[in-house]
Amino acid sequence: MSHSKWNTEFEQRQRNLLPEDTIPNAAAVEGYIIRGDKRLTGVQRAGALVLGIVYSLPGLGGLVAAFLLLFGNDPSFSKWGKLLLSLGVLVISCGWLYISIRMMLNAIRGGGSKKHLRTSH
Numbered sequence: 001m002s003h004s005k006w007n008t009e010f011e012q013r014q015r016n017l018l019p020e021d022t023i024p025n026a027a028a029v030e031g032y033i034i035r036g037d038k039r040l041t042g043v044q045r046a047g048a049l050v051l052g053i054v055y056s057l058p059g060l061g062g063l064v065a066a067f068l069l070l071f072g073n074d075p076s077f078s079k080w081g082k083l084l085l086s087l088g089v090l091v092i093s094c095g096w097l098y099i100s101i102r103m104m105l106n107a108i109r110g111g112g113s114k115k116h117l118r119t120s121h
Helices: 003-017 019-035 042-071 079-109
Strands: none
Touching: 019 042, 019 079, 042 079
């Protein structure tokens, strides 16, 4: 292997170490796991399932916190304050749960949209 090819290969391998490179890559990976655009390998499916479970934890915690706040006997908030805060927490929690459910479903079915899975006859 020539020196210039070795340098080029070394630079390409180091390319994902800088934050400006890792952020778009991480967003792309999470994007296609959530959207399910590409077929996933077995390892990717396991990873997507783990990510889905981890992403569901804040959503479930938010649901519990919202119900405890709404139906608890804490006198520090007015009724309207409890209602508005609980509603805000519920909306955010539902977002986390939606993303996590999409990840888990894509992990179970293997990813890939129906358009990509069709075979031509």
